[in-house]
Amino acid sequence: MKEFAILINALDSTNKTGLKQEAIETFLAKAPDEDKLWFLALFTGKRPKRKVSTTLLKQWAIEIAGIPAWLFQESYAAVGDLGETISLILPEPVQYKEQPLAVWMEQIKLLELMTEPEKKQYVINAWQNLPHTERFIFNKLLGGSFRVGIAAKSLINAIAGYYKMEASAVAHTIMGEWHPDQVTFDALINGEHIQSHRSKPYPFCLAYALDKELSELGMEGLWQAEYKWDGIRAQLIKRGGEVFIWSRGEELITDQFPEIKDALLLIDGNFVIDGELLVHKDEIVQNFSELQKRLNRKNISRKMLQDLPVVLFAYDLLEWENADWRAKQLSERRQQLEHLFIHNSSHGLRLSPVIHFSDWEELALIRETARLQNSEGLMLKQKESPYHSGRKRGDWWKWKIDPLTLDAVLIYAQKGSGRRSGYYTDYTFAVKDGENLVTIAKAYSGLTDKEIQEVSRFVNNNALEKFGPVRTVKPELVFELAFEGISFSNRHKSGVALRFPRILRWRRDKTVNDIDDIESIKQLIR
């Protein structure tokens, strides 16, 4: 596991993509194949289920460290990661046991069959024989929640570079369904498992935010404009009579949308479609908050299907009759997509309409009205563009409408985790409700590191509580929040829910008297 520990350390300690790729290449050169396989498995989220509960791990660590439980909690709050906290509070290891990552994974899998005292003995023994970084990694492996600090694209590029392969081929092969027990590293990298799996999705093509004038894009006629929908971006696969729906997070969500699955099964042919899943009622796309009610449920009730009907808005065709169409031009793909939908009209399946416009000015006006359709803005796609893997500059642009904003005051702060542990980075904001304050949103991002440090100092000096994770502070610091949408909500005390709230800027020029009132905010809901 030594090479793996060095890799994790290296990935952690730089944000320079070049150095991360260098570290991966070193790992690929030095680590045994089984360990490389496990690295890819962990990276792509194929981890074994949690074998020991965090409660037990915490309990054993507290026992060995000989500290009170509350002190463990305080330490955890300062470190921001349970596996690391445990690793740090335990006494120094008595010796160093080096064995490959794959062997650790095998042993961890066997924990399932053990009794609690056996598990305890195994875990404590490992703790006593691993130096700090390896101990931390071991805890993460046990917990089944390991995140590796590198973007998918960089990892794929590093592997592709090292094995002199196409990045898209690597992306296709490591995404999707495979298990480290059933494939060798070479076979995986060469994509030998792919044919046997019908579910394989392609990497999504993503767009950058438009950062130039429309006139710089050239002739209007070269571009296809569509609405940018605010639902779940999905890849819908039908191969050999089977349907798979993937989310952008590479999760298989087929069972959450039975009406879409059924509709796709009725279509002739084999295909892979890129589209957006939206709640659509009375011919109107509904707010994302409606779709949210359908997500992450074990069972979708008949009532839910009726009240919150989901429709696919199809954008693009990636594969047709088992041929990869991604290299073809968008205009050709779109034509085939339209053909397919016209011949298989169904209530649940629609084409995301192409917006007709004669010049850029007209398109700009259309964008202004996008919110009326519950759309986030527009997408601009070059008609000749291929379907790229990942985010690529130039061919596709997202052109979102300017966000809504409000001024709110900071009332609660909580320490961040991971990179931001040690600072107060998670904030809860309030707006006026007559004479009182009412919480309106939580926001995590949008401040610079320096500002976060300054806010943290304010929280330290102005907090009511001394212990526990949340600090209540004097309502004094005012921030401008941006958000994409707003809807009524019973779950929030304020009666409204904001979509994508984030901090736009710190309004040092404003006091708590200047913040917005909830009644005027509700006026924004259409």
Place this chain on the structure above:
Amino acid sequence: MQSRLLQFRPEGIYCVQGKFYIDPWMPVDKAIITHGHSDHARAGMNDYLCHHLTTPILKIRLGDISVQGIEYGETVDINGVKLSLHPAGHIIGAAQVRMEYKGRVAVVSGDYKVQHDGLTTPIEIVKCHEFVSESTFALPVYNWASVEEQNRQLRSWVQNNQAIGKTSVLIGYALGKAQRIMKALEGLGPLNVHYSIAKLNDAYEAAGVRLPDYHTVDLNTDLKTIENGILIVPPSLVDTNLLRKVPHRAEAICSGWMQVRGARRWRAADAGFAISDHADWNGLLQVIKGTQAEQVYVTHGQTAVFEKYLNEIGIPTKAVKTVFGEEEIQELS
């Protein structure tokens, strides 16, 4: 029960019978200074007293002041209070201030560490009735590796950079940390030191502490000479254009905060080394227990947590608000 020796006043920590302050943060008549870091040694006092190795540092930082320097263990009588200084192990000249009046003893320790760094006089644990302790790293997740291990890691990082043609930039507080880094890297090649550190090196050398040879560099003009070499700079240079001009550099932050992965990632330096001039968790406990104090006061750092814990293990403790700790904040930010 005799009366207390110490009071916590808006101006700073006050010795009632001696009528003087220790590390005050507002102008007072007489100030005893534990060590030369700027959050403990402030300008504006009529009269200073400190360890004689701290005297030149105070003069560099505060200019022409009235200051008396004394030896460790030397006793001075101030208004009937027997005052003496004892090694704190923090940085050069760092002292714990011991005060005795009619058999009652109080110790204000300033900042201290238990590990021996090879440059600083090792800490002496002083028995007392009242003890004032820092609490910068008072959480059980902060336990340092041995100095040998810290130095080994530091050296191997630098050697690795040398092998791949990178310039090692080490970031550490100019007084104390920088000199430790220099000592740790002795023999690995020419040491280039930012001039703000060189100024304080003089104070070390004036005290008879031998430091490795080094070059003083000005980053505006001397970029060529440090290529592929070793450069030691203070934390104030982090994220500045001046430092960004150093080509092919790998940056390492040397600070106790680097113990935690999140802090290392936050700083996004290429490496972080948990090397600290403050006591770790076990060090704090060892010293506090060793003083056998019947009343402990904890200042700057994890005061609430440490107060609660010490009381739970039977050591009567109160958290006290001070304005110390700027040094650690600088190192972090």
